[in-house]
Amino acid sequence: xxxxxxxWDRTFSASSYxxxxxxxxxxxxxxxxxxxxxxHRWVVDLDLEKFFDRVNHDKLMGxxxxxxKLMGxxxxxxKxxxxxxxxxxxxxxxVLESGLVEPTEEGTPQGGPLSPLLSNLVLDQLDRELERRxxxxxxxxxxxxxxxxxxxxxxxxxxxxIRLLEGKLKLRVNREKSAVARPWERKFLGFSFTNRxxxxxxxxxxxxxxxxxxxxxxTRRTRGISIEKMVYDLGRYLHGWQSYFxxxxxxxxxxxxxxxIRRRIRSAACKHWRTGKTRYARLRKLNLSHDLAARTAGHxxxxxRLSRTTALSYAMPxxxxxxxxxxxxxxxxxx
Numbered sequence: 001x002x003x004x005x006x007x008w009d010r011t012f013s014a015s016s017y018x019x020x021x022x023x024x025x026x027x028x029x030x031x032x033x034x035x036x037x038x039x040h041r042w043v044v045d046l047d048l049e050k051f052f053d054r055v056n057h058d059k060l061m062g063x064x065x066x067x068x069k070l071m072g073x074x075x076x077x078x079k080x081x082x083x084x085x086x087x088x089x090x091x092x093x094x095v096l097e098s099g100l101v102e103p104t105e106e107g108t109p110q111g112g113p114l115s116p117l118l119s120n121l122v123l124d125q126l127d128r129e130l131e132r133r134x135x136x137x138x139x140x141x142x143x144x145x146x147x148x149x150x151x152x153x154x155x156x157x158x159x160x161x162i163r164l165l166e167g168k169l170k171l172r173v174n175r176e177k178s179a180v181a182r183p184w185e186r187k188f189l190g191f192s193f194t195n196r197x198x199x200x201x202x203x204x205x206x207x208x209x210x211x212x213x214x215x216x217x218x219t220r221r222t223r224g225i226s227i228e229k230m231v232y233d234l235g236r237y238l239h240g241w242q243s244y245f246x247x248x249x250x251x252x253x254x255x256x257x258x259x260x261i262r263r264r265i266r267s268a269a270c271k272h273w274r275t276g277k278t279r280y281a282r283l284r285k286l287n288l289s290h291d292l293a294a295r296t297a298g299h300x301x302x303x304x305r306l307s308r309t310t311a312l313s314y315a316m317p318x319x320x321x322x323x324x325x326x327x328x329x330x331x332x333x334x335x
Contacts, residue, residue, distance in 0.1 A: 001113045008067055012120055013127035018141035019116030025189045026247050028140045029201060032147070035136045036183050036199045040147035042154045045186045046161060047177035051142035052115060053107040055122055056170040057091050060108075063121050090114065116141070122169065129164060138188075145188050154180035191248065200249040201333070211241060211257075219264035221271035221303060230268060231324045234261070238327040246332035254329040262321055266312045270303035286315035 009020055017028035036043075048054070064087055068080050091108060094101045108115040119141055130137050130146060135157070137146040146161075148154045158180055165171045179186065184195045187204035194200040203211075218234050225233075238261075248254070273279040280297035284290070288311060296311035306312060322328075 001117055004067075004114075005117050008117065008121065011067075012124055013131060013139070015131070015137050016120060016124070016127055016139050018139065018143070019120060025140055025244075028138050029189055029191045029247065032138045032145055032183070032188055033193060033199055033201060035138070035147035036193055037197075038136070040136055040149055041182065042148050042151055043181060043183045043186055044146040044148065044154045044158050044161070045179050045181065045188075046144045046146070046158075046165075047174040048142045048165070049172040049174040050107075051171065052110045052119065054171050055108050055118070056106055057088070059170055060091070060118060060122055061088055063124075064118075067121065087114070122171075125169060126161070126164065140189055143189065145183075145186075147183070151180055190245065194250075201247065202250045203245050203248050203253065207245065211245075215261060215264065219261070219268055221268045223268075227265060227269055227272070228324060230265060231321070231326050234265075235325055235327055238329065242327060242329055242332075246330060248331060249333055251331045254331060257329050261326070262316070262318065263307045265321070265326075266316050267303045267307035269316065270306045270312070283311065283315050286320075288315045 005021070012020065015031070017023045017025065017031070061084065065080075065084055068083055090112070092104055093109075094103045095109070096102075108118050123139065123142065123144070126144065127137075127139060135146050135148070137144060139145075146154075146157060148157060158178070162173050162175075165173055182195070183193045183199070186192065187206060190204055190207045191201050192204045194202055214237060215234070218237060219230060223230065246254075269282075270279070273282050276297045280293050283293035283296060288296075292311050292314070296306070296309060299306060299309075301309075
């Protein structure tokens with residue numbers, strides 16, 4: 001993979017970003033944003049059905065053979081054949097299921113070191129065809145978005161690409177998930193865009209739902225762990241999430257998440273303080289006044305309602321969570 005990538009990577013399209021040295025999903029999303037800002041406000045969103053499982057071995061090996069010859073090894077055909085046999089054997093080695101080896105007649109092994117490179121090789125034909133037609137597009141592995149100026153142009157392009165992918169490349173387009181639509185109605189690599197003259201990057205709705213579900217799981221009041229342990233678990237998840245989705249340009253959304261997460265933790269703390277006496281003692285330990293602590297401890301409200309009271313905000317302010325090491329979500333792109 002290292003040898004082949006060093007030779008092949010520079011020949012791939014500038015609009016291809018997946019599994020390539022020095023390129024990232026963030027760069028792909030930023031490039032898509034530029035196309036929308038330039039007036040291409042319709043997107044042909046292609047979804048390839050089980051792409052890694054559908055790659056045609058003969059088609060792929062034909063492309064590999066052509067690339068190997070271009071590596072300057074024409075005079076060393078014995079080594080060429082050894083390399084081709086090695087790759088063919090890797091593709092057809094089969095998979096082990098329930099103690100039995102099942103043959104693989106198509107597709108590339110998911111998780112295999114060569115699969116990402118070979119996926120770019122397979123779809124390089126798609127890239128070249130789009131470049132030949134002068135289209136603006138961004139591809140990250142099998143996730144490809146082409147940006148056009150009208151719905152009619154997008155529908156015409158979609159029909160042509162289906163013929164190319166299914167006829168020539170022997171891949172299958174998922175017609176239910178593919179669409180010609182406005183960019184702000186679709187997602188790309190976990191992001192979407194606002195409907196403005198100058199579009200902003202935002203987190204895709206499905207990614208938001210997954211994030212909220214995970215936060216609810218980590219801050220569940222019945223987990224039976226300390227607040228410190230809860231914040232530690234949250235921190236591990238939030239650091240990774242922030243490094244990717246902090247690329248958005250919607251700081252108010254992240255600020256709302258920060259407040260919601262803090263309230264979830266306050267609610268969990270209230271659940272832990274089961275009795276009024278314990279609640280009063282903990283609030284006093286958090287430097288709350290006697291009167292406010294007593295009034296709050298005497299409430300019959302549930303943990304979620306208590307978590308939004310002034311007393312809990314005073315007792316567990318943002319600085320309290322900073323001391324515990326809870327990460328703050330923020331935009332990293334300067335938005």
